[in-house]
Amino acid sequence: MKTTQILIAGFGGQGILFAGKFLAYKGLLEDKQVSWLPSYGPEMRGGTANCNVILSETPVGSPIITDPDVLVAMNLPSLEKYIDTVVPGGQVYLDSSLINTQIKRTDVQVFSIPATAMAKERDMASLANMIIMGHLLQNHPELTFEGTAETVQKLVPAKKAALVELNMNALMLGKEYKQ
Amino acid sequence: MAVVFEKPKSLADVPLHYCPGCPHGIIHRLVAEAIDELGIEGKAIGVAPVGCAVMAYDYFTCDMIEAAHGRAPAIATGIKRCRPENIVFTYQGDGDLASIGMAETVHAAARNENITVIFVNNAIYGMTGGQMAPTSLPGQVTQTSPYGRDVNHCGWPIRVCEMLSTLEGPEFITRVAVNNVKNVNAAKKAIKKAFQNQMEGKGFNLVEVVSACPTNWGMTPQQALQWVESDMLPYYPLGVYKDRTAAKEGK
Amino acid sequence: MAERVLMKGNEAIAEAAIRAGCRHYFGYPITPQTEIAAYMAKKMPKIGGVFLQAESEIASINMVYGAAAAGMRVMTSSSSPGISLKAEGLSYIAGSDVPALVVNVQRGGPGLGGIQPSQSDYFQATKGGGHGDYRMIVLAPASVQEMANLTIKGFNLADKYLMTSMILADGTIGQMMEPISFEDAQIETYEKPWALTGTDCKRKHNVVNSLYLQPDQLEKKNFERFERYRQVEENEAMWEEYMMEDAEICVVAFGIASRVAKNAIVAARKEGIKVGLIRPITLWPFPKKPLAAAAEKVNSFISVELSMGQMIEDVRLATQCKKPVSLCNRCGGMIPSPDEVLETIRNAQKGV
Known part of the structure; x- marks a missing residue:
């Protein structure tokens, strides 16, 4: 793997930044060069949020992603805004419980997963983000599911240890989901 | 020969630059006497203002810093928060404290910052040559209110003690004057208490000293002191406006 | 290999400052640098330091002036519009020759501008901002690691040359996270005989001041200051x-x-x-x-x-x-x- 640029976008409150942090920490534990850049300011409060994560074997140049290798879209406005920026041959992960649209591009690989519905069903409504992350790690050619548990443990504060298991469950759900 | 009267140790033996008849000299002396009597000269750090007392750093023998206009309470806060064991005071005029530095004053009081503020109110900007101050009286003629202060045009003078005493924060807020011997003695007591309180860690102390500015008021020193009595004190009544400890003890 | 942790650029500044011995932080909230204040608010009380949210940027820079005069490693941080408000204090700090660290995580301007990243305070930082003949050491980090390194360097240089070091960052570097290590941090300390500590009745009083009414004295002071600046120019350029x-x-x-x-x-x-x-x-x-x-x-x-x-x-x-x-x-x-x-x-x- 040389460099993977991942753009995660959705509503504020969907755990967009957390999902990005998860990928960045995972990269850190794997001794990769990583950068994580959030959108910030008032639009974060209930508006659109996005987050740029770069995982690389060489030092990261600009942390700003203009042409993502991977787009994770957790709502329709985000998909519409960024779908055309994905590099040819790139991947698009979308939450199909919130996005009901056909993607016209044929040069990208699309993974639809009803993450929000799956999460609600299991009473873990706030973890749709991690279901998609599980699916992403399972299906991306350069990323692996390995080291996930360690990453989650590092990311969840000790006080909220119960969340480790919940996050792992969500990641496993995404991993095992078949297209 | 027995020495019966001498300069306080905390006051440098240099000529002051103040105008003839200006009470700043008296107030400096009261501050220095209080410092001497409390034995805190070696611990005291003073903050000089922008205004007539701008060169107070040359007059007090303790460590001194010269503040930007109005910012003395913020600077004092910075020093006191670093060196809580030191005794930190500001010496400010009415333009400095109640106009450009009002925010710093109010917030230092609200935080009950453990400092001592000496606030000299002479109802005019002295150093710049006699312009209207936030404490200039209604009708008072100054360079920038040549027809007398018109409260419909530029508002009412601010009673700092009354205003600050509405805050929960401060420990001790009092107004004194230096227009006669009796008042000077009372002022001395108040200033000493304001330092004593700080030594005991009680919090924010402000002593407003109603003063005079014969030069810019266009009066003789004697007339000026009379004007304090006849015009200023009715608008700025003397007294203790807040004393948390006394209130607690039911005094 | 040094242990690496992921940190936001703003947090890296705060942590580096604490490691550099800064125990006094005075600030006022403004986007996109508020993480620095938040980090300090959390950490300072636990390590015997002081975090104080001032009533304004003007007050906060003057609190810095006071603390610097008291001989402490002290800092404030803000973003573009807030730095304009601090300009007055920057000039006084320069005129009094006391050391301080000031962080500007720049956003778009002029005026209230926006909150997205910018570098448009370059003139303000390098050519003045406040009034009078003075300079600040201006450090421009390009990574989270440099946010930390240059903060420590900034404190060292400020103490060495008795002037303000400014970290001129931008919203992107402030907000982004990258791996960072503190292992190579080199903390220098300097004697501060000029500091306001109380005379203890043992020495002549120290005066921290920027007022010189005699023009020849003020000129002399400026000449001396610029001799120091010349040494900075000779020794401290980095690229x-x-x-x-x-x-x-x-x-x-x-x-x-x-x-x-x-x-x-x-x-x-x-x-x-x-x-x-x-x-x-x-x-x-x-x-x-x-x-x-x-x-x-x-x-x-x-x-x-x-x-x-x-x-x-x-x-x-x-x-x-x-x-x-x-x-x-x-x-x-x-x-x-x-x-x-x-x-x-x-x-x-x-x-x-």
């Missing part, structure tokens, strides 16, 4: 050179712009264009030497900036206008894309 060995085009960029430029340079090299980068790490003192040297070998310069073109003036001065300097810029919170920089490089190659 990075990237692919400059055979470069025919030299890109000059700092902070986030330099990272975008690196992407563009890599892409341009693939097209066979010999282009390199000089990245000023200190904006004052500006790294004149490498630029003057480059002016003897390259054909042209490109200044990449998140402003209407401010550093470009210093590039022209440092190169004595020997070679053309073009500008590749966005502003107002926009950031040039690598493609935009690449296009400017191609044009420079063609001599457009």
Whole structure:
């Protein structure tokens, strides 16, 4: 793997930044060069949020992603805004419980997963983000599911240890989901 | 020969630059006497203002810093928060404290910052040559209110003690004057208490000293002191406006 | 290998400051630097330090002035509009020759501007901001690691030369997370006999002051101060050179712009264009030497900036206008894309 640029976008409150942090920490534990850049300011409060994560074997140049290798879209406005920026041959992960649209591009690989519905069903409504992350790690050619548990443990504060298991469950759900 | 009267140790033996008849000299002396009597000269750090007392750093023998206009309470806060064991005071005029530095004053009081503020109110900007101050009286003629202060045009003078005493924060807020011997003695007591309180860690102390500015008021020193009595004190009544400890003890 | 942790740029500044011995922070909230204040608010009480949210930026810089005069390592942080308010205090701190660290995580301006990243306070930081003859050491980090390193360096230099060090960052570097290690931190300490500590009745009083009513005295003070500044210029300029060995085009960029430029340079090299980068790490003192040297070998310069073109003036001065300097810029919170920089490089190659 040389460099993977991942753009995660959705509503504020969907755990967009957390999902990005998860990928960045995972990269850190794997001794990769990583950068994580959030959108910030008032639009974060209930508006659109996005987050740029770069995982690389060489030092990261600009942390700003203009042409993502991977787009994770957790709502329709985000998909519409960024779908055309994905590099040819790139991947698009979308939450199909919130996005009901056909993607016209044929040069990208699309993974639809009803993450929000799956999460609600299991009473873990706030973890749709991690279901998609599980699916992403399972299906991306350069990323692996390995080291996930360690990453989650590092990311969840000790006080909220119960969340480790919940996050792992969500990641496993995404991993095992078949297209 | 027995020495019966001498300069306080905390006051440098240099000529002051103040105008003839200006009470700043008296107030400096009261501050220095209080410092001497409390034995805190070696611990005291003073903050000089922008205004007539701008060169107070040359007059007090303790460590001194010269503040930007109005910012003395913020600077004092910075020093006191670093060196809580030191005794930190500001010496400010009415333009400095109640106009450009009002925010710093109010917030230092609200935080009950453990400092001592000496606030000299002479109802005019002295150093710049006699312009209207936030404490200039209604009708008072100054360079920038040549027809007398018109409260419909530029508002009412601010009673700092009354205003600050509405805050929960401060420990001790009092107004004194230096227009006669009796008042000077009372002022001395108040200033000493304001330092004593700080030594005991009680919090924010402000002593407003109603003063005079014969030069810019266009009066003789004697007339000026009379004007304090006849015009200023009715608008700025003397007294203790807040004393948390006394209130607690039911005094 | 040193242990690496992921940190936001703003947090890296705060943690580095604490490691540098800073125990006093005074600030006022403003986007996009508030993480610094939040970090300090959390940490300072636990380590015997002081975090105080002032009533305004003006008050906070004066609290810094007081604490600096008291001999402490002290800092404040803000973003562009807040730095304008602090300008008064910066001038007083300079005029009193006390050390302080001030962070500006820049956002778009002028006026209230926006909250997205910018580099448009370059003039304010390097040429003045406050009134009077004075300089600040201006450090421009381009990574989270540098946010930490330059914060520590900034404290050291401030104490060494008795002046303000300013960290001139931007919203991107402030908000982004990257791996960082503190293992190489080098903390220097300096005696401060001039500090306000109380005389203890054992020495003549110390006075911290910027007022000199006699013009000859004020002039003398300024001459002395500028002699110190001259030493800073001689000894403390820092820069990075990237692919400059055979470069025919030299890109000059700092902070986030330099990272975008690196992407563009890599892409341009693939097209066979010999282009390199000089990245000023200190904006004052500006790294004149490498630029003057480059002016003897390259054909042209490109200044990449998140402003209407401010550093470009210093590039022209440092190169004595020997070679053309073009500008590749966005502003107002926009950031040039690598493609935009690449296009400017191609044009420079063609001599457009």
